[in-house]
Amino acid sequence: MNDSRLKIFAGNSNRPLAEEICRSIGVPLGEATVTAFPDGESFVKINENIRGADVFIIQSTCPPTNHNLVELLIMIDAARRASAQRITAVLPFYGYARQDRKDQPRVPITAKLVANLLVAAGANRILTMDLHSQQIQGFFDIPVDHLYASPVFFEYLSALPKNKLVVCSPDVGGMKMAAAYADVLGAGLGLVAKKRKSATNVEAINIVGEVQDCDVLLVDDITETAGTLTAAAKLLRDSGARSVRAAVSHCILNEVAIERLKSGLIDEVITTNSTPIHTNGLPVRVLSIAQLLGNAILRINSNESVTGLFRVKGF
Structure with a gap:
């Protein structure tokens, strides 16, 4: 059963996927203004009441990677300041995942930096799929639900x-x-x-x-x-x-x-x-992974296990 406190929003990185996810689970996509100023700065305004809501923000950090990442961070911050009860960042694709270790001198571990930024912005939970290396889950001090496309x-x-x-x-x-x-x-x-x-x-x-x-x-x-x-x-x-x-x-x-x-x-x-x-x-x-992500969102919203989503039909 869908919880009326469930709210789903999307950035501009992959809006068709977000709309398909919402259709698959019968939840309307939340109203939000996500645009940019002439100088390129991102601007976000959530156009509905989310006080006490369980908010999911769908955004892949695909090209333009830095723009989409900052857009996600700003959306999380907007939801936090609007008194959302819980904020789950849904990243179907987690960018910077290949920079997950120091494999040469004087290079950053950017996958960890991005994890820190998401938590600092106010994310309470992460939902993602097929990370480049599963150890990236350990970069977060918040729960991570890691799905597989398999x-x-x-x-x-x-x-x-x-x-x-x-x-x-x-x-x-x-x-x-x-x-x-x-x-x-x-x-x-x-x-x-x-x-x-x-x-x-x-x-x-x-x-x-x-x-x-x-x-x-x-x-x-x-x-x-x-x-x-x-x-x-x-x-x-x-x-x-x-x-x-x-x-x-x-x-x-x-x-x-x-x-x-x-x-x-x-x-x-x-x-x-x-x-x-x-x-x-x-x-x-x-x-399409819309049904997979949609089911995961419903299970997280109702505090159920997502393990059942790993079962493969017909094998």
């Missing part, structure tokens, strides 16, 4: 033929995710070793596992330039793979990625609408 992917992937299906990770760090997919899909498991030359260029070096005459599914959490995916796909094709698909939770496709995906090395990229996607004729299939 149930949405599995429902779509269930239609794929299971014989000679191999799930591959495009790098060593994704092996745990690939193993989970392989286990559920009853598929083989492989790994593409890579060497990163720069932020946009990746060289795939070697394949661990058998992919000859197999349908390969690459799994990853995020892609921006598609460098890792296309380099892995080329090596898989050269090694005799019959087809190559990719399941990626967050696709933030820039011009470089679009050109790479047009090359035809990847038959299909399966992703979610955690960030706005314009397919423009690309081989990209966008699956």
